Amino acid sequence: MVKELPTGRYQVYLMNKNNNKVDIRTEYTLVIANHLGSKKAPIRLLAALKQEHSSVEIITMYQKRWGIENIFKRCKQKFNLGEIRVLNYQKFVNLIALIQFAINVFTVTFIKIQKSTHSLISRVLMCYKNFLILRAQYQNLDSFISFMQQALKPLHYKFKHPPDQQNLFSFRQLEKLGPF
Numbered sequence: 001m002v003k004e005l006p007t008g009r010y011q012v013y014l015m016n017k018n019n020n021k022v023d024i025r026t027e028y029t030l031v032i033a034n035h036l037g038s039k040k041a042p043i044r045l046l047a048a049l050k051q052e053h054s055s056v057e058i059i060t061m062y063q064k065r066w067g068i069e070n071i072f073k074r075c076k077q078k079f080n081l082g083e084i085r086v087l088n089y090q091k092f093v094n095l096i097a098l099i100q101f102a103i104n105v106f107t108v109t110f111i112k113i114q115k116s117t118h119s120l121i122s123r124v125l126m127c128y129k130n131f132l133i134l135r136a137q138y139q140n141l142d143s144f145i146s147f148m149q150q151a152l153k154p155l156h157y158k159f160k161h162p163p164d165q166q167n168l169f170s171f172r173q174l175e176k177l178g179p180f
Contacts, residue, residue, distance in 0.1 A: 007032045007042055009055050031055045075099050078145045103145075110144045127151065 010030040016023040031045045045062050086092040128147050137143040
């Protein structure tokens, strides 16, 4: 059983799709290593790499990938992207680029605000700290994005059509569509 294996590096094979014999076509590397202090369970990584890598390199690659996965998870949560359906590949690529740009802007702003001594920036930082206290959150990029989303809400406005312009939809259909 994998849980009972000591830390180390193992070459393993998986069972075939019928689960009745070992599939020897692909050799996997199982790395078991301590991380996050000795009190935590060891990390167990299964890799199918073509080139030879040390256990430390495999763990480092995994941690980098995990960081990227967490960025996408945060983007989906913070920008409510679970509800968006993009049916065109180029539009999807554009949306991801826009989200990456927004995250980079938030990250740079977050770092700059922490280092700044300008009075306006200091006031923004004080508002951010009050936001953290009210929400019982920690100072990190996620909470800063939430703060910026809340702080920027008063700047959003709804465009109202001129009174003489005819709508294509009935009032009832417009209500179902919600605000624009």
